[in-house]
Amino acid sequence: MRHFRRELWFNIPTRRAFINITDQVSVCVKESGIHDGLALVNAMHISASVFINDDESGLHHDFEVFLERMAPHEPVSAYRHNDTGEDNADAHIKRQIMGRETVVAITAGKLDLGPWEQIFYGEFDGRRKKRVLIKIIGE
Secondary structure (H helix, E strand, C coil): CEEEEEEEEECCCCCCEEEECHHHHHHHHHHHCCCCEEEEEEECCCCEEEEEECCCHHHHHHHHHHHHHHCCCCCHHHCHHHHHCCCCHHHHHHHHHHCCEEEEEEECCEECCCCCCEEEEEECCCCCCEEEEEEEEEC
8 A cells, every 4th residue: 555645735814714625635646646545635723624515605605604603703702712812712613513624535546526526625713824634545
């Protein structure tokens, strides 16, 4: 079995964003030379996410509205975590809802995604450097 590892780095200028990283993951699959296997893609920061869904702006807006309803950023005083001087408790909760990682099958040297499926980096507390790990294993 072979393996491949790469980190993607992000410094999103806004507090929240959804970034399509499917092409970057696909490049890694190609560079890995792995024909059949699995690609793990995970956010290496507790206030960011990796998930699979449709790349449609209305849906992304709906995610934003839903997440803000579930865990509103303000008032920051509503969260015990923020008693430490942080203001990002909502980002931790949003990450928990959207998930840490995704695993995608690799078949015939390509990501085996379903119709409309794309891989996204979700940022919930931006304005600093964060990374995503891509780990590919297979033959």
